[in-house]
Amino acid sequence: MAQTARIVIPATNREVTIPSGLFINNQFVPSADSQELIHTINPATEEPLCSVVAGSAKDIDIAVAAARQAFKTTWGKNVTGFERSRLLNKLADLMERDAQALAEVESLNNGKPVRIARDFDIGDSIQCLRYYAGWADKILGQTIEVDNKTKLAFTRHDPIGVCGQIIPWNYPINMWAWKVAPALACGCTIVMKPSELTPLTALMLSQLIVEAGFPPGVVNTVPSLGSVGGAALASHKDVDKVAFTGSTITGRKIMEAAAKSNLKKVSLELGGKSPHLVFESADLDQAANWAALGILYNTGQDCTAGSRLYVQNSIYDKFVSLLVEKSKQLVVGDGFDEKTAGGPLVSKTQYDKVMGYIESGKSQGAKAILGGEKRPGKGYFVDPTIFTDITQSMKIVQEEIFGPVLSVGRFSTEEEAITLANDTTYGLGAGLHSNDANQCMRVSSMLEAGTVWINQYNLLNNNVPFGGKKQSGIGRELGSYALDEYTSVKAVHWNFGEKLDWPL
Numbered sequence: 001m002a003q004t005a006r007i008v009i010p011a012t013n014r015e016v017t018i019p020s021g022l023f024i025n026n027q028f029v030p031s032a033d034s035q036e037l038i039h040t041i042n043p044a045t046e047e048p049l050c051s052v053v054a055g056s057a058k059d060i061d062i063a064v065a066a067a068r069q070a071f072k073t074t075w076g077k078n079v080t081g082f083e084r085s086r087l088l089n090k091l092a093d094l095m096e097r098d099a100q101a102l103a104e105v106e107s108l109n110n111g112k113p114v115r116i117a118r119d120f121d122i123g124d125s126i127q128c129l130r131y132y133a134g135w136a137d138k139i140l141g142q143t144i145e146v147d148n149k150t151k152l153a154f155t156r157h158d159p160i161g162v163c164g165q166i167i168p169w170n171y172p173i174n175m176w177a178w179k180v181a182p183a184l185a186c187g188c189t190i191v192m193k194p195s196e197l198t199p200l201t202a203l204m205l206s207q208l209i210v211e212a213g214f215p216p217g218v219v220n221t222v223p224s225l226g227s228v229g230g231a232a233l234a235s236h237k238d239v240d241k242v243a244f245t246g247s248t249i250t251g252r253k254i255m256e257a258a259a260k261s262n263l264k265k266v267s268l269e270l271g272g273k274s275p276h277l278v279f280e281s282a283d284l285d286q287a288a289n290w291a292a293l294g295i296l297y298n299t300g301q302d303c304t305a306g307s308r309l310y311v312q313n314s315i316y317d318k319f320v321s322l323l324v325e326k327s328k329q330l331v332v333g334d335g336f337d338e339k340t341a342g343g344p345l346v347s348k349t350q351y352d353k354v355m356g357y358i359e360s361g362k363s364q365g366a367k368a369i370l371g372g373e374k375r376p377g378k379g380y381f382v383d384p385t386i387f388t389d390i391t392q393s394m395k396i397v398q399e400e401i402f403g404p405v406l407s408v409g410r411f412s413t414e415e416e417a418i419t420l421a422n423d424t425t426y427g428l429g430a431g432l433h434s435n436d437a438n439q440c441m442r443v444s445s446m447l448e449a450g451t452v453w454i455n456q457y458n459l460l461n462n463n464v465p466f467g468g469k470k471q472s473g474i475g476r477e478l479g480s481y482a483l484d485e486y487t488s489v490k491a492v493h494w495n496f497g498e499k500l501d502w503p504l
């Protein structure tokens, strides 16, 4: 099979060539032992896009060996932080140059509008690469005085080694950048497994890895099914760390495989059922904007989607009608129209899952005050859907839907709001809107989540850590905290004066 695939950009009729082989040692190659292909779909039209090679467990072995070789020779401790920084900055420049082309393919493969992919996902990813380029020459240990006259200890923050990185389909480029940038900054090498639903932009980015000048084997990309390539990475004996973003159920499997193989370091960024609280002192218009963004951004396919909204009784009616109006304003449709802000869900599976939750909400007695019906026509589009009259035990209130489906409940006291918010097995994000500063401090300290937004929602920054508590994950991405995930601390004890009397 040719190691390229062609897709046509509908808006311009332009043909784009995408590498379709496995990216190992800076080359696109066929599978060592498999003829399997991954067939990608355009979720806005349900039409096939193109096919790429599906890597096997043997291909993962080959990619890991390439990453290990690079780690021992051309990367790891053999290259200075200054050089890693230079290459990361170069990669960022190339991503910036290709932002439009990447955004168009991301839109075709994932469904998100081109403008959103380019200005948000890719814009943020370029900044992420530059942010970690800044860290690459500042991975510092400590000097620890043990005894003034005779002994000193110091720490080295060594790159952890070969990293398996398993990423999802909801932010294919952005999750790539969040994982690749800190790993490379620290001197690690990578075997990246993109989602089988959205492998195309990871392959395009692999071309940029070569163009930027990274040595062969530093970044390898193996599109593969999760149960094949993902499982092989998680259980690989020569992978030192696995970083994962995806569902809690898969996160559990990865942790188990890591424990059963070589106890590799694991970081997990998993699901959520994030609560969003609106108190009566809040700026209601602004709170409604953020609440709409919280559930509708990326068509709700967001681990921090603010999918449970609780509104104080005294403002409930006014706020809910404001939110319904705001939600209706979202422009959903043609991803190549610069005005469009919402796209389809990524796949038929995801569409069926979300529609199933909508049906379950109705059958369990919740009231759909917006949306809730099948939308005619092609594509996995789901209209913004808002449920009221909910109870805590409903499936739509307890389970991650990953679609534009919001459950709205009510509370009377601050204490009740906190209890409702924390009534979940997840702990990823939480938001609150209030103009009472003391209340903001009190409530934010009580919310069980890795990220709490006050008077905003869903915006993340590359220099601020991100991750979950409870069953939303382990470890932190972004900020200086992500460096801990990719380094291993070595303590060196140095004796320059103490004599040991023997026997003791």
Ligand SMILES: NC(=O)C1=CN([C@@H]2O[C@H](COP(=O)(O)OP(=O)(O)OC[C@H]3O[C@@H](n4cnc5c(N)ncnc54)[C@H](O)[C@@H]3O)[C@@H](O)[C@H]2O)C=CC1
Pocket (backbone or CB within 6 Å): 166, 167, 168, 169, 170, 193, 194, 195, 196, 224, 225, 226, 227, 229, 230, 231, 232, 234, 245, 246, 247, 248, 250, 251, 253, 254, 269, 270, 271, 272, 302, 303, 350, 353, 400, 401, 402
């Ligand atoms: N936290 C987040 O950002 C995400 C959460 N999800 C949640 O998961 C639900 C199901 O979506 P899926 O695509 O099935 O998620 P998933 O967790 O199965 O997929 C995410 C990644 O894990 C890989 N994977 C799957 N099985 C694996 C295994 N046994 N070992 C190693 N890697 C494996 C996949 O190939 C993909 O690259 C969604 O409806 C949503 O609720 C999905 C994607 C992202």
Ligand code: BAL
Pocket (backbone or CB within 6 Å): 170, 171, 245, 301, 302, 303, 304
């Ligand atoms: N929005 C943060 C990344 C995620 O949804 O997976």
